Amino acid sequence: MERTRHISISNEHDIVLCRRSSRELARELGFNLVDQTRITTTASELARNIFEYAKKGEVIIGVIENHEGHLGLKMTFIDKGPGIDNLDAALGEGWTSHRGMGLGLPGSKKLMDEFNIESIVGKGTTVTVVKWQK
Amino acid sequence: MEIRVPILKIKNYLIVPIQVDLDDNAAARLQRDILIRIEQTGARGVIIDISVLDLVDSYLGRLLGDTAQMAELMDARVVLTGMQPPVALTLVELGLRLDNIYTALDMESGIELLESLL
Numbered sequence: 504m505e506r507t508r509h510i511s512i513s514n515e516h517d518i519v520l521c522r523r524s525s526r527e528l529a530r531e532l533g534f535n536l537v538d539q540t541r542i543t544t545t546a547s548e549l550a551r552n553i554f555e556y557a558k559k560g561e562v563i564i565g566v567i568e569n570h571e572g573h574l575g576l577k578m579t580f581i582d583k584g585p586g587i588d589n590l591d592a593a594l595g596e597g598w599t600s601h602r603g604m605g606l607g608l609p610g611s612k613k614l615m616d617e618f619n620i621e622s623i624v625g626k627g628t629t630v631t632v633v634k635w636q637k
Numbered sequence: 638m639e640i641r642v643p644i645l646k647i648k649n650y651l652i653v654p655i656q657v658d659l660d661d662n663a664a665a666r667l668q669r670d671i672l673i674r675i676e677q678t679g680a681r682g683v684i685i686d687i688s689v690l691d692l693v694d695s696y697l698g699r700l701l702g703d704t705a706q707m708a709e710l711m712d713a714r715v716v717l718t719g720m721q722p723p724v725a726l727t728l729v730e731l732g733l734r735l736d737n738i739y740t741a742l743d744m745e746s747g748i749e750l751l752e753s754l755l
Binding site for chain 1: 658659660661662691692693694695696722723724726727730731732733
């Protein structure tokens, strides 16, 4: 069963496609409505970050399994944009961007079970998030 | 593909049912359209119904809050109606505060709220 989806982000409508795609997979995996909404909202926030700061990038949405056989939904957001100079500040809620009030990173961290970010200035940013089935 | 949200006028009110998932451009255009319609019609109240939306992210949430504030400057009150429970829960977890917008459970109580405000 091939459930991995790749979405290129290069315009506003791609953000819509990204949330639609994450919703479909979350529903297929049997996540409840609240978790579906958390996943879809995270997809929207992080896809928008790509568009806003890097102009283009890629989102990979797929299924993972842990050693106990639990399934989870994993989303990876990759861009080759300017990168983030001060990650601690970007993950704090006081950080402001011109749109969305900078809630994307700290908000996604709260909405998902796992959150990882790697960013190199001048090279780009990769954010990986996971939501596990209950 | 152009998405346009209808803005209906009933008595002194504008009714704005958002029935589709809007991209950021369409959402920003809706904000402008609402303000223009307030100016054209002299409407005193606006109901923005989001009962079919299964997602409100920080961009749309902030835009709706801003719209309410802008409308207020034009002497119109905005009530957001029909937010689904998972959407409300996620917005609060996300950390978005919608302090400056009136809300009601459904369109009928939204109208009642507007009548009490005006």
